[in-house]
Amino acid sequence: MAEPAPLSYEGVAAVAPVSVPYERYSSKSAHWWLLKALRGLTEAARIRPDQIDGLAVSSFSLHPDTAVGFAQHAGLELRWLEQIPSGGASGPMALTRAARAVQAGDAGIVACIAGDTNHIHSFRRMTAGFSRFSLDAAYPYGAGGPNAYFALLTAHYMRRFGATREDFGHIAVCQRQNALSYPFALMKSPLSLEQYLGARAIAEPLALFDCVMPCSGGEGFLVMREDVADGLDLGGARILAAIERHNAFADDPIQFRGGWARDRESFWHRAGVSPEDIDFLQTYDDYPVISMMQIEDLGFCRKGEAAEFVRCRDLTNSGQFPHNTTGGQLSTGQAGAAGGYLGLVDAIRQLTGASLGRQVPEARTAVVSGFGIVNFDRGVCASAVALSGCGG
Template identity: 35%
Template sequence: MRFLRNRPVAIVGYADTKLVRNSGRTAAGIAGEVVASLLDTAGIERDEIDGFATTLAMSEAGNPFWSNLLAEHLGLCPRWCQSTDIGGSSNLGNIARAAMAIEAGLCTTVLCLGADAVSSHDATDQTGHRTEFCQPVGYIGPLVAFGLLSSAYAARYGMPDEALAKLAVAQREGALLNEVACDILRKPLTEADYLSSRMVSHPLRLLDCVMRCDGGYAVLVTTTARARALGFDRVVHPISYREIVNFDPKDAVDDITVSGFSVVGPEALRDAELRPDDIDVLQPYDDFLIAVLLQLEQCGFCGPGQAQSFVKERDLRFSGDLPINTGGGQVSAGQPGLAGGGVNLVEALKQLFGDARARQVRDPRRALVTGIGVLPYGRNWGSSNAMVLERA
């Protein structure tokens, strides 16, 4: 997506909902709330929106016409429409797909949406190896997958408990300052609390893991020219994007700790003509804390196996020298199902727009946001994507 370098596309607004555990709501209800909020804060007419991209919703997983139903619920008449199903990578993927649709001339102004009420209702049924080769032998989902991944990392490099504890506390401090984070997670946390939290899938602790919740977000993407014409003086440009799905299908890499970020992380930075040090705020997808450490290594912030010593030397808080998941990330704010990556994405936008209030990073110019999706059989996660956002 080299065309992004010319900054032809701009994010002009965003909105999100409070994250709530077991809200009893529906994804459509959440979508309506967040779109109304976006239209209000951005101050644009709904008819301005001629493109629509959404994530799927786990709470509505049985509906094969989800994006169309949402368009109908929301009163949209898009000239380009899609739902993206690369798991947690879909949120960032939709920003990139919106940019492509705009660049291709199919539409001008795209609503990118994620809304899910998975903690109230989970309608997913993952056919294939999950139901045929995993659940019948005791697999309970991502907890096991990340317990196994952690054990492979520990065998190679040692268990990075100190780095995980430091990250857990830094992200929790962000959640304490983030009013949309789940209330049940907005409690102070110490490194000792993290280290003594119970093992769910040894060596994975409870506080390594996301908690599912309900919630959503919306982001408005348009051309830079249209943004100017509409009078937006604050915009954020996506300036590079890379994704990879089903990383390493032929088992060429005999190391399950290596993920697709070893490819897309360096590529996204190179495309933006940046080095890791040029990133002011990092919003890595955090379904589990160990995934953040792997991304630091594989995106090039430090070398393989060096996350522990790297994190020890850096201050990860919003006020520090390497702010990471400043709103709590998903681990400390909650994971609203397939809209989960929106937690990381919207926090990057809040920081770049200068809207992060009590946890505002001082004058950030560039953010790196990432996505992780899908658990393949006997390997690391399947999809990895990375985007650099730049304040104009």
């Protein structure tokens, strides 16, 4: 199918990356975490809140408010407003939507924020009423969350492609190494492959360190024209290419690939770079198998070969294939919708040499991908952006 090539995103920058330090449980509301991120954006960019005229917000725990309710709570007067309920795919989606608004002149400075609070029972309640399909056909089967569905597709992936627990463990162990230097990671102690393999089973073949820990947190960045960013003396990232694809490969009996695979070629063509040019990769790592799918579907290796690909590479920030520079959600924690921003926000920091943890050497070009919303038996949202550093 011949689709017209999208316009480029030139002239737009993502700047002022902000992370609100995560907490396992919080008595605060989602609004507090989002407002904390918003405040962080104004401080990082040295702007007043009334200079923000566009807002994109993602949160699972904003209820009963929607984006406009939050905007009133925040005291923002806006001419562009977006709510992106796409979970782990939200970060790249917010960035590209905001970039288009800025290019078109519909907004001047867009705040993109994501955040969630985690009360003691938040996660269970959120998964219990997640979607219609989940209510009727998934939640009654007892997983009490996505672990069992990802156990099924991990088991299938292992049978089909020969990946082993050790391969998944290598991803988790390298990410933990990255997390040790990232100040906001909730996991503070080193993780060995033996510890990974010996951890208690959650849903076979998944064990404890294959699963993310739900927590509270917020993430955000600003999108504006590059010349505006220069005027504010802000370095940032520009978008080389972006894709999103929802409900792709719906006929696959069980998920072994995501929407990225549909658009891989045009993505690299538009980005003007190739996978070998990428200095670090941020995948959405709700489970290691999903990171492997992204490595394959984005073209870093062929389908079914990600296990071999990661096996012979050092995935830490000082290794030859830096992957999930904060430790990813597996080691930082999954702060609800902020999990869909985590990799992107740190990518902006890494590309501007402003990493909070170990800096990836000579980080100039990166790919960030997102994956979200287990509506029934698989994640249905896929997104990705290729970025390069600019300005500053």
